[in-house]
Amino acid sequence: MSVLKLGIPKGSLEKATIELFEKSGWRIKLSRRSYFPEIDDEELACSICRAQEMSRYVEQGVIDAGITGKDWILENGSDVIVVADLVYSKVSKRPTRWVVAVPGDSNIEKLEDLEGRKVATELVNYTRKFFTEKNINVEIEFSWGATEAKVVSGLADAIVEVTETESTIRAHGLRIIHEMMTSNTQFIANKSAWEDPWKREKIENIVLLLQGALRADKIVGLKMNVPAGRLDQVIAILPSLNAPTIANLYNTDWYSVETVISEHQVRELIPKLIKSGAEGIIEYGLNKVI
Numbered sequence: 001m002s003v004l005k006l007g008i009p010k011g012s013l014e015k016a017t018i019e020l021f022e023k024s025g026w027r028i029k030l031s032r033r034s035y036f037p038e039i040d041d042e043e044l045a046c047s048i049c050r051a052q053e054m055s056r057y058v059e060q061g062v063i064d065a066g067i068t069g070k071d072w073i074l075e076n077g078s079d080v081i082v083v084a085d086l087v088y089s090k091v092s093k094r095p096t097r098w099v100v101a102v103p104g105d106s107n108i109e110k111l112e113d114l115e116g117r118k119v120a121t122e123l124v125n126y127t128r129k130f131f132t133e134k135n136i137n138v139e140i141e142f143s144w145g146a147t148e149a150k151v152v153s154g155l156a157d158a159i160v161e162v163t164e165t166e167s168t169i170r171a172h173g174l175r176i177i178h179e180m181m182t183s184n185t186q187f188i189a190n191k192s193a194w195e196d197p198w199k200r201e202k203i204e205n206i207v208l209l210l211q212g213a214l215r216a217d218k219i220v221g222l223k224m225n226v227p228a229g230r231l232d233q234v235i236a237i238l239p240s241l242n243a244p245t246i247a248n249l250y251n252t253d254w255y256s257v258e259t260v261i262s263e264h265q266v267r268e269l270i271p272k273l274i275k276s277g278a279e280g281i282i283e284y285g286l287n288k289v290i
Contacts, residue, residue, distance in 0.1 A: 004193070004202045006044050007058065007066025008037065009051040013185065017067055020086075023216075023287055024209040043202060052122075055080055055188060064193035065203050071098060071162065071183035075126045081189040084207045086214065098123060100178040101169050102158045103151055111178050114138050114158055120150040121160035130180055148172040212288035219289060220263050223282045228253040230277030237272050239265060260289065 008017055008028065018028045021039075028046060029038040035048045047063055054068035055078035065083070073080065087095065100119075102108045108117070115136055120143040121127045128140045143150055143159070150156040152172055160180060163169055169176065187207050193199045226234045231246070234257060238244055244259040257278070261269070270281055 001042065002198045002202075003043060003045050004199050005062075005064040006039075006046050006206075007054050007063040007068075008046055008048050009054060009067050010048045011050060013051055013067065013069075014048070020210060020213055023213040024206075058188050058190050061190050061192060063190070064199055065187065065189040065206075067185060067187055069096070069183050070186050071096070071123060071126070071181070073186065073188065074181075075123050077125070078188075079191070081191055081194045083187045083189050083194075083203060084211060086185045086187055086210060095182040095184040096162050096164050097182050098126075098160060098162050098180045099169070099176045100158055100160055100180055101148075101151070101174040101176050104173045104175045106157075106175070108158065108177065111136055117157035118155075119158045119160060120147055120156035122147065123160055123162075127160045127180070148174060208290065209288060212290040215289040216286035218263060219260050219286060220266060221258065221260050221284045221286055222266070222269075223256065223258045223284070224273060224278040225249065225280040226255050226257050226278050228255065231255055231257075233276045234273060234278050237269070237276060239269075260286070 008014065018030070021028055026044070027040045030048075031037065037046045037048060039046050049057060049063070049066075051068045052072050052075070054063070054066045055073040055076045057063045058066050058080050059076075059078040067086065073082070100111065100114075108114060111131075111134060114131075115138070118139045118141055119127065119131075120141045122143050122145075124140055124142050131138050131140070141156060147159045147161050148168060149172070151159045151174065158177075159174075161169065162183070166176070187210070189203050194203070224234075235244060238257070238259055239261050240259040244257050247256045249256055266283055273281060
């Protein structure tokens with residue numbers, strides 16, 4: 001039997017990835033003592049590894065496919081297949097940004113002011129290439145973590161750090177002087193695995209369901225009963241992905257109306273539906289929208 005070796009990112013993406021797989025139809029069971037979690041699919045074999053290393057293992061074929069950030073693919077210079085973008089941050093659902101930041105009271109205002117200065121970052125290779133291409137001579141120092149503290153304590157003149165909301169950067173009294181790149185979560189595959197018909201189909205099926213679960217995370221189902229005389233009025237204010245589903249209620253002049261809408265629309269829409277004659281309104285969550 002063929003088996004696809006699947007990489008699950010350890011760290012900040014770990015919990016969200018496992019939750020996404022569960023919503024998509026796969027249950028992954030972690031063990032504190034093992035880097036090889038169980039999954040309820042005999043065609044999959046899971047491995048846990050850091051997102052920073054994932055693209056290297058996928059490129060080497062140690063793992064057939066996995067989830068990591070676009071930033072780490074660029075940092076490692078990995079030659080892999082990017083199958084799909086998967087934006088599923090619980091914080092902002094936006095791409096992350098790698099930025100250049102300095103102390104708030106620093107006289108450094110632009111990138112050129114960093115000439116001859118020290119920059120601390122975990123993204124060493126990409127940062128070095130970035131400044132080299134701009135002909136700015138800086139000393140790049142690898143940071144094992146707590147990168148913001150390096151510049152606050154005077155160990156570096158600037159940092160290159162990842163952020164979504166900028167809250168941590170602002171909390172340390174830092175000021176962003178340049179946005180270096182944006183990054184998002186990506187599902188990647190080894191080139192040889194991608195050329196294998198069985199593995200490629202398995203990968204495509206996984207991505208199909210993961211993306212379906214991500215779409216469902218942003219929308220909800222809405223179901224209601226509407227009298228025949230108010231149906232047109234309700235339909236006129238009811239958004240939907242395509243068109244609402246309408247069915248007659250048995251032995252009545254009422255209709256059952258069902259649709260799928262963006263979650264943020266619900267709070268304003270329900271009062272309008274009630275005023276328009278809708279009753280028995282039910283809102284329900286969705287697992288997948290394909």
